[in-house]
Amino acid sequence: MAKFTFEDYLKYIQQFRITTMQLVPPVLVMMAKRHETAKYDISSIKHILCGAAPLSSDLQNEVMSRFNMVICQAWGMTETTCAGIMTPDMTIDLTGSVGYLLPNTEALLVDEDGKQVTKDGEPGELWLRGPQIMLGYWRNEQATRESISNGWFKTGDMAVVRGGKWWIVDRKKELIKVNGLQVAPAELEAVLLQHRDVTDAAAVGITIHGEELPRAYVVLHQNAKDKTTDRDIQDFVAGKVAKHKQLSGGVKFVDEVPKFASGKIVRKVLKEWAKSDAKVVEATVKARL
Template identity: 40%
Template sequence: MKVYKSERPDIDFSPPIDFLTFLFDSDWCAAKEDTQIHVEATNAENYITKAEAREAVKRIAYTFRHDFSIGASAPGQDVILATSSGNPFIPILFYASIAAGGIFSGASTAFTVAELTRQVKDADAKILLCTAEFRDRTVEAAKQCDIPLDRVLVIDSSTPKDWRLVSEKTKRNVLNLASGPKLEWLRFKEHKEMHDITGCLLYSSGTTGLPKGVRLSHLNLIASSPVCMSVGDSFIAQRKREGKPFVFTTIAHLPIAHIAGVAWYCLNPFYLGGTTYWMEKYDFDEFIAHHRTYRPTVQMSVPPIWLQIAKSPKVTDHFDNLTVACTGAAPMGLELATEVSKKLGKGQTRMSQFWGATEATGSMTGLDWNEYDKTFSTGGIFPSVRLRFVDDNDRDVEEGQPGEVLVDGPIVCQGYHNRPDATRDSFLDGFYRTGDIGVYKNGLVYIVDRKKELIKYKGLQVAPAELEATLISHPRINDAAVIGVQDDSQATEVPRAYVVKQPGEEVTEQEVKDFVREHLASHKQLRGGVCFIQEIPKSPSGKILRKEIRLWVQEKPKAKL
């Protein structure tokens, strides 16, 4: 077995520690008691410090445990599911869910009622949280899942120092953040607890199929920051030597249901000791305005947003204070990285690229912030992470040759929620199958192709199987296949459908698009078009041969007729 590891030493996660003690009460994290951890971007007076957050977490945890029995039977069993816009209260609810002994799960704000209902049922959620704009669909999902309305709690963070959770049934606030009783979270005494107790449930399509719940343990959540932020160690040390200490500040604009929203906005402010400014939702003009107002030092985003920054004449001095710029969730080319860097840090800040997955609690490789890679790879392997590169027969390939990348380490998830078959199929000898084809060369990792079916639209996951199931439910569609095609104008993949009509029936491209729009979230729309064909290529076992369809795209960009 050929295993590759980081040149940096492994990180020792001893003695055993729980996730919340790691954040609030350990030497691991740089945040001070008076650090404003989370701030509303449109109202900087609406903030919470680390010290205030600790007390709020304990009081909310008490309510979750004593009023809703979260964690009463055992830790890491009861799911609290949130559909929330960005605000400084949502990360506190994330911590409090875990403090009560529960599991936090984020749902996409773009979900239809049907999509939200499916996740609520799959997670067997005990409490549904939502911000006001998602109240109606959350209530409808609760009714379809037989969840009492007193377990639907509406998040209200509009009043500084008086954040509320309002019961949908009684219309009353269930919290007393000022002087309510507190629950002390469980402190771990054994490493087994770190490994075995789940703290977070995020949904991913893995390598194939419909979205599945990824179970992230306390160890996964703890390891994420020290492992992934190791790329900043030399940069931060150099700044200190130069008398220009690094201070972490960033603008939160990616969803809390995404691993980037959890890792960059909920974990890293504690670990790196700084502030997250929360946008309610992403808007380009507001995003760049917040950069001019707060002058953050760090920004992680996805290629389509970096493309907007590179191309927009509106961007002038907005990113002059940015010292660290990271991209992830989908590949970025060297050309775009070079172009966008001209607008960052007065032209002195270079892009850094990460590669990761929800199943790896974020990233597995990344470019060091103090180094410049002219090839713009996805960087070196993180400490404590092990990678393998295998062929279609699971045999190790030679160094420098392409193979599916397998990963092991403390950041690799426990498996899929209630999906033992999917968990079994996604692991090989303890290594998670990423579904990405990569090359290891000169100590750097290059992702060159995708074996998995998953489509990444602006960093959001689109499962072809979900789109296909929706398409074939149309009465005039006999069969369908969906692949991702690259849209260079948006620097992202977009879904394209190949459709077989029912014999003797007619259906137009617009009708197909409208049908999908009625049933699925906005990021799952058929922006790559609809192609009508006579037959979907399939294997003898009935599996769609997507490689053949991708060859059609190379031969004829729009269709294979």
Template identity: 40%
Template sequence: MAEIQGGPLPFIPDDVTVPQFLLDSQHPSRPVAINADVSWLIDDSTGRKMGYEEICSRTNSLANALHLRWNIGENDVVCIFSPNHMDYPAMIWAIHRLGAIVTAANPAYTVEELVHQLRITSAKLILVHSRNVDTALAAARAVGISPQFIALVDLLPASAPGGADFITVPELIKEGSSQPASFAERKLAPGEARTKVAFLSFSSGTTGLPKALIIPHYALVANIVQVATFMNGDTRPMESRRFRPGDVVYAALPFYHVFGLAFVMHSLLFYGHTLVVVPKFNFVDMLKSIERYRINVLPTVPPMFVLLCKHPDVPKHDLSSVRYIHCGGAPLSGELTTRLAQTFPHIGIGQGFGMTEAFANTMTPLGQHVCTPGAAGVLIPGLTARVLRADGSVAAYGEPGQLVLRSSAMALGYLGDEKATKETFVDGWLYSGDEVTVNEKGELFVLDRVKELLKVRGFQVAPAEIEGYLLQHADVADACVVSILDEYHGDLPLAFVVPSMSAQARIKRDPAQADAIKAELVKHVADGKAYYKQLAAGVVLTDAIPKNPSGKLLRRILRDRARGMWKNGELSLGVKAKL
């Protein structure tokens, strides 16, 4: 099998920032001119609409206030710690107007996890949602950020202690709009967008704690053009096309995550879609929103897809407006695809494959109403791919190997981690860590991960991060985290633990202590890690962790053991599908 090509691209400007490209310019791949009368955003809970002119005004006013109040400027890092919000795009673009850098944090993070992100990125300012303010304050104290460098995305309830101490983003926008412009917008020289940093986005990498990827403005601009060029390849009459300017999109996928950030917020807005902004996903509420706003496009991850197949409330709602469901974040089983297609024959179903290191990479061919079961689509324009065997040679069609990509939309590397950068980005190629096959139609099938990552509800989880946290506990001598597979959650972490000598002595005296220790270790991880990193499949106590002569964990042995135990009914889940 030779290299796979995704097709040609139009010119990609390399002298503009992300907001300059999205808000201030027209590009041949953009299907319609910016229309001031069209709503860009709709608040799911209130129905409030926000159009182009208001977004531009809020972006520029906020940039002015950030510069006036905190002197945010060239290469300063601002952390956004919030669920989806109507001002999330304006916050990103205001920071970029100043030449500063965005690092968006998962609002489910614990204090320890946020501390890691703030410390790695050297963040100067935190924009935080009121529901996350306690975590932000504790993390800020730990890294030496003054409370005066924290602003609230929304209004803090009056009853909350210290509520008056924080200025809010709406107040900053009002403040910035009332003052003369205090900054000159950052302009880029030709070629500078290729290296000018826009985002420090976190990916689990292969080992240890999450790593900050250095993403330049050019990478996101390139991916917007890649996605738009793919969509423009649909030459059917407009009423038959999958993506149409003016479509209404359900935007519940988190904006801090690459799927929500690049595809939903940027590519779909660029293509003329309207986003219904949802802070927190709830399935029944989604069904109601589809009816209320006549949603046309549903970007989903597999747990949402499962609920569409199985939730008892689905038949109670009118979903006739939905024309296309796009699933990403983790592989989707062929069985679920077939089931949903049978339930909703009028809805097109597609899959995509992407990664923080290179944004969106594949999408289902435009001519397919329903994706090939198990396939993640074909390469979008501007990408080249190889499938490599373990010895580095190119695999044949249908033969498994590691997916290696070349794209204009690639990150520059990992911040402060030269080793990981050299392992992942090699001579202009991105080594994905995903084991795949490609058929003769160019369709990609994701089989497994070469890198030892888990995908829990679409989120990347590095087993080594959980293992390191377990090893801090006095009852743990050694640990190995693997997963069992669940159709709703994806990978569910399970820890094999070798008890410490003192724990073994307690178990010997009282065998009931084994269950108490397992429960304590589950709680230990639950207290210190985000919900999707918890030991949902529990803890198994074992005598030893298998390793090779060099000391590397033989994870596959324990993974096979765990899945055998699950199949035989020896494990029970500690989580249920969130409806």
């Protein structure tokens, strides 16, 4: 495909009877939420390997159950030259884990103070060491020094480990800081997608009068646009998350969530939207005063 369009994507799966695929989570969102999926026969798919962004267990299990396929998660980066963590092929895991470290790979988690996290279930930045880690960035010694310390590559991803199994929380730089507490956009997006009227969603921090708050950009089903309100979405999320994770930065309905050709969310555009919206909100509050 020269350019990704969802309907062409489905058409080619049906035409060529694709059996195994590698996908990013936003494509699974489209498969689960968009009406076009029902128009095509995608029953040939038996196995999907999903990576590049966090995938919630709810969405993973929904797609597996609906389409009778196995979805395995994995984690890797360009700098790791291949996967660093992976679920064994065709293993059914319903927890949302990205699996286990690859052989000859070491990992540790580091907290905000630079100390190693030693307790299972506590988040930290994932550092990796192994033969597949890059030697450095081409002609950029400063970036190399900042990213690699004593052979440990600082991935920039927040993760947790329980009993040797790993879960990715979100990118460290994308976390929303609310009164000193961290909120992962991926967690909010997973909750938003549970709403029956939501076909797609993205979360980002919005700074209003110096305070960062969680905000969501939401795409509604066509038949829900006249009945579902931003307050409905906020109340739905509030019933499922801690207080500091609630959408106190508001909800805005959009026609589509900005994405790269790969299907990954363009976070930079979301931040631009939030910055622009913050000016409007602040001006409105100032006018009221």
